Amino acid sequence: MDALISYLVNVISLGGTYALLALGLAVVFSVLGLINFAHGELMTLTGYVLLAGILTGQQFWVAVLIAVLACGLAAVLMEFAAFRPVRNASGATLLMTSFAVSMLLQVLFQNGISARGQAIPVPPWLTTSISIGNSQISKVQVMSITIGILALIALKIFFDRSYWGWAIRAAADDFEVVGLMGIKASRLISFAFLLSGLLAGIAGVLWVVQRGSVDPLMGFKPVLAAFIVAVIGGLGSLTGAVAGGFILSAIEIALQTWLPAGVMPYRDAITYTVVVIILSFFPNGIFGKRDQEKV
Amino acid sequence: MNRKTGPLKVSKTIAGLSVIMLLAACSSGASDAGSTEEAAAPAAGEACIVKVGVAGGQTGGLAYADVPHLEGFELWAEQVNANGGIDGKFTIETIVKDSRSDITQSATVAAELLAQGISILITSADADPTIAAGALAQAEGVTAVSWFGSAPIVQLAAGDHVFSNAFGDNTQAKVLADHATEMGYQNAYTLGSPDSSYTKMLPVYFGEAFEANGGKVVGAGSFSMGQASFSVIVDEIKALSPAPDVIMTPAYEPDFPTFIKALRGAGITAAVLGTDGIDSPTTLALADIAEGVTYTTPGVLKNEGVMGTFFTDYNAKYGKDPETIYAVTGYELGLTLEAVVTQAQSCDADAIWKAWANLEGAQGITGKISYKGGDGMAIREIALIEIKNSERSLIGTFSPDPATVPKAQL
Incomplete structure (x- = not known):
């Protein structure tokens, strides 16, 4: 029973972060057809802004808020400076641009801040744990789960009830039709980047608080995981991004929990093998749109 | 210290080894071209320039260790050259190329450095790129030394010209x-x-x-x-x-x-x-x-005693205190090279290798450093x-x- 509780807590905690990350990617993909690999660097930026906020004496939650807003703003600026000039170029050009932005930001972080990781001084109360039955759960995980669930609920309300939420959902189905309905493409894309940046900011806070440090290359692993999550769920599918997050998390945690010690070094390889098996049954992702062929 | 960047390791290693084989062929050609230079090399004891090639990670996952090492080393080189060189006649020329913390790129830049006729090659603080770059140096008869790759396998994997500044x-x-x-x-x-x-x-x-x-x-x-x-x-x-x-x-x-x-x-x-x-x-x-x-x-990073002098000099050059011991061990690699060249009285790669392999009791900041009998690893206090x-x-x-x-x- 304790093992099951621990498993569920770990899956929800990690899955929520993955879902937020993948949603950030999916929102931009919906409107621009771009997988933004610089999304991870937005997370890294959040970590550095959070650190700066804490070191300049801001309250922890104030620093968190500033970091998330800064990330949203940075995403809008990224779109304006890097992606807008090549918006009508091919998918390959957009992809290369996102890699270039990612590399540029990494080098800027390394040379402008430090090549070494920087510790994030979180409040002492976050370093303890609470008991559920015989299981102990760290407060960082509790925070991660709470924020993750609240963010997902807020997103659900946003997508269901707001004008821009409808616009992004519609764009995910057919971007051209959204344009024909009078919504300006530039504003929609900027808004999608803002939302993507805010999601990267929330995920970034959860990531660095759990990890305890921020470093220039921190964004690579999470963006890779988010990409896989988005593919599992179906590229461009917002529901799929959430589902994919929890599926990947469930696979990773299950393997980490129950794989025999001798096989453990192959955990990542097994995880990705399972992902390939899932994709062999759902080539467009679980919630992806099927390719339509006209006869 | 070693660092790898995870799941891409196997594919990177395979790609790296393929490139190494290709580069080995290219760099052996470069060696032929440089043989005239070798023939005209100064005799033992005559003044010459020790060309030090650095194939380290200025960017990427190893930069956190390689950058402070290079800072410490360049501080040493500047001080030595200000005094007329090692033993008053062997000046230091450092050529730095960024390996981007990548195994394949380490081999590529190592080949470029070897083609420039370097006397010694310095590699990342990681065994894997050190082995990749060191294999090329080995083929050229040039000593390769890792900033601080502590896996005690560099000579087992790459040959007897490859060393590490680290304990095993x-x-x-x-x-x-x-x-x-x-x-x-x-x-x-x-x-x-x-x-x-x-x-x-x-x-x-x-x-x-x-x-x-x-x-x-x-x-x-x-x-x-x-x-x-x-x-x-x-x-x-x-x-x-x-x-x-x-x-x-x-x-x-x-x-x-x-x-x-x-x-x-x-x-x-x-x-x-x-x-x-x-x-x-x-x-x-x-x-x-x-x-x-x-x-x-390797030692306690504290602004006191011998290390206090290092703090003062480092701060004067870089306007900050060293953050990690790696700046100190980078400086110590310079001190080790100083002891080696003093003993070899030459800039010749082979003479440097022989002196390096037999080095005993070089004075570092954290203590004495030896290589004789260390299977390529520095014998130093922990x-x-x-x-x-x-x-x-x-x-x-x-x-x-x-x-x-x-x-x-x-």
């Missing part, structure tokens, strides 16, 4: 195991990662030495570098019976902070032993969480440090009897 992982694991035994710990848990030689083999060496001392390894966990969470591993440790009284891991940034936070957050109070990779301000900044963590490192009140506190310095140190494994 088997030796630092022995120091940790002896400390654990002395503290009365009986049951150990080890946590490693298959992603690099460093993180893979250190727990193995530790377990071997600890069990030879009479202790027992009750569990061995595995993590992926950069993984999101250590909660499952912590749950596994909590479930162990008997519970470990000591946990040893070579995890470093950013994994070590994540692990120790999860461990202490779950209420596990077992002692934690780490290795040189965690000797950084990031660990000290963990405050109470890192209290009592004990680890091995400092054991405990974190107390967020500061480094020296437990002692150790030089284990080589006969008791676990044998190096590929």
Whole structure:
């Protein structure tokens, strides 16, 4: 029973972060057809802004808020400076641009801040744990789960009830039709980047608080995981991004929990093998749109 | 210290080896071209320029270690040249190329440096790119030295011209195991990662030495570098019976902070032993969480004594204090080169190699450094440090009897 509780807590905690990350990617993909690999660097930026906020004496939650807003703003600026000039170029050009932005930001972080990781001084109360039955759960995980669930609920309300939420959902189905309905493409894309940046900011806070440090290359692993999550769920599918997050998390945690010690070094390889098996049954992702062929 | 960037390791290594073979062919051609230069090289004892090629990670995952090493080395080179060179006649010319912390790129830039007729090649603080670049240096008869790659396999894998400025992982694991035994710990848990030689083999060496001392390894966990969470591993440790009284891991940034936070957050109070990779301000900044963590490192980074002079000089050049011991060990690699060239009285690559392989008792900042009989690894004292009140506190310095140190494994 304790093992099951621990498993569920770990899956929800990690899955929520993955879902937020993948949603950030999916929102931009919906409107621009771009997988933004610089999304991870937005997370890294959040970590550095959070650190700066804490070191300049801001309250922890104030620093968190500033970091998330800064990330949203940075995403809008990224779109304006890097992606807008090549918006009508091919998918390959957009992809290369996102890699270039990612590399540029990494080098800027390394040379402008430090090549070494920087510790994030979180409040002492976050370093303890609470008991559920015989299981102990760290407060960082509790925070991660709470924020993750609240963010997902807020997103659900946003997508269901707001004008821009409808616009992004519609764009995910057919971007051209959204344009024909009078919504300006530039504003929609900027808004999608803002939302993507805010999601990267929330995920970034959860990531660095759990990890305890921020470093220039921190964004690579999470963006890779988010990409896989988005593919599992179906590229461009917002529901799929959430589902994919929890599926990947469930696979990773299950393997980490129950794989025999001798096989453990192959955990990542097994995880990705399972992902390939899932994709062999759902080539467009679980919630992806099927390719339509006209006869 | 070694660092690998995780899941791409195997493919990178294969790609790297392919490129190495290609580059070896190219660089041997370069060697022919340089043979005229060799023929015209100054005779022993005559003034000449020691061309030092640096194939280190100025960017990427190894920059955190390679950059401070280079800073320390360049400080040394500047001081030496200001005094007219080593022994007043052998000036230093440093040529730096960025390997981007990538194995294939390390081999590429090493080939370019070798084609420029360097006297010695310096490589990243990691065994894997060192082996890739060192194999090329070996083929050219040029000495290659890693900034601080501590996997004791560089000569086994690349040949007798390849060295490391670091003590071996088997030796630092022995120091940790002896400390654990002395503290009365009986049951150990080890946590490693298959992603690099460093993180893979250190727990193995530790377990071997600890069990030879009479202790027992009750569990061995595995993590992926950069993984999101250590909660499952912590749950596994909590479930162990008997519970470990000591946990040893070579995890470093950013994994070590994540692990120790999860461990202490779950209420596990077992002692934690780490290795040189965690000797950084990031660990000290963990405050109470890192209290009592004990680890091995080349020396105590403190602004006092001989190291105080280094602090003053470093600050004068860079306008900041050194953040990690790597700046010191970079400077020490310069001091080692100084002792080698003084002995060789030459800039010739072969003369430098012979002197390097037989070097004994070169004076560094943290202590004496030798290479003779070290199988390519520096024979130097290992400092054991405990974190107390967020500061480094020296437990002692150790030089284990080589006969008791676990044998190096590929």
